[in-house]
Amino acid sequence: MVGIVLVSHSAGLAEEAAALAVGIAGEDAPIRPAGGTEDGDLGTSLTKLEEAVAEVDQGDGVVLIMDLGSAVLTARAFVEDRADVVLADAPFVEGAVNALVTAGTGAPLDAVVAAAEEARTIGKLC
């Protein structure tokens, strides 16, 4: 199974977004939050990101879904050394749900990334 990590400025946002995705999509594939700094402030922790990736990594690749700013930059710096970890350019909540649904079917890494990114094109009012 492809693993998913939600990288956010906020620990609470990452945790709740992961919980929401699990509530909707089930827990067939692993998903973990990596939010906030190590001190619990707003920001991004490379250490938390590394730990979360290690937890969801089952050998089939890992997708990172980021909110903004330092979360994006930290994730980008992290994947420089990791070909098996891919960034999805996706909305945080909808991307997480789409990715988890697709990963739960046993889909490969590129399909999970594509599903997350597809969430960008789905309108809420049309």
Next chain:
Amino acid sequence: MDTAFFLRWIAVVTERVRAERDHLTDLDRAIGDADHGVNLDRGFTAVEEALAGRSPETPADVLTTTGTTLIRKVGGASGPLYGTLFRTLGRSVGDVAEVSREALAEAFAQGLAAVMKLGSAQEGDKTMIDALAPAIPEMRTSFDAAARAALDGARATTPLLARKGRASYLGERSIGHQDPGATSMAIVIDALRAA
């Protein structure tokens, strides 16, 4: 320039970032989230400890340790950006005991490219790149010229509209404020003169 030069450079940067912490944070309060000085001070304080604990033996070791520590400890966007710059400098100078000014300028050119790629940013976007990019050609002449170019570049961000980073959320309201990232980058480059 040998390992001792690079250690002095990082020590001067650490000292000046600490001294300018509140100024950097004030600049960031105007157009960002008021944490740039605090974040960089935390990062370079961690770098100080990491270098003291490691006793690096090459310039590359100093630079790579600095970059990796910044990525790990800063917590804000400046961590991966400065971290990538210093790590790229380390990779570029290679495993040598002495680095010429020309080799350092070439390493900075590679660092600039890496930072631009990471941040998807160009010159004129009102970011640290506006201080870094003009300093690099001058570095081949002297560190004094590079420091002047970086400072001028940082000052020239004031009238710009921010296109990247937190300030870009403000749109037109970002105009009229000097960019905090460009300001800290000018400190980093100016510190080469004192190393």
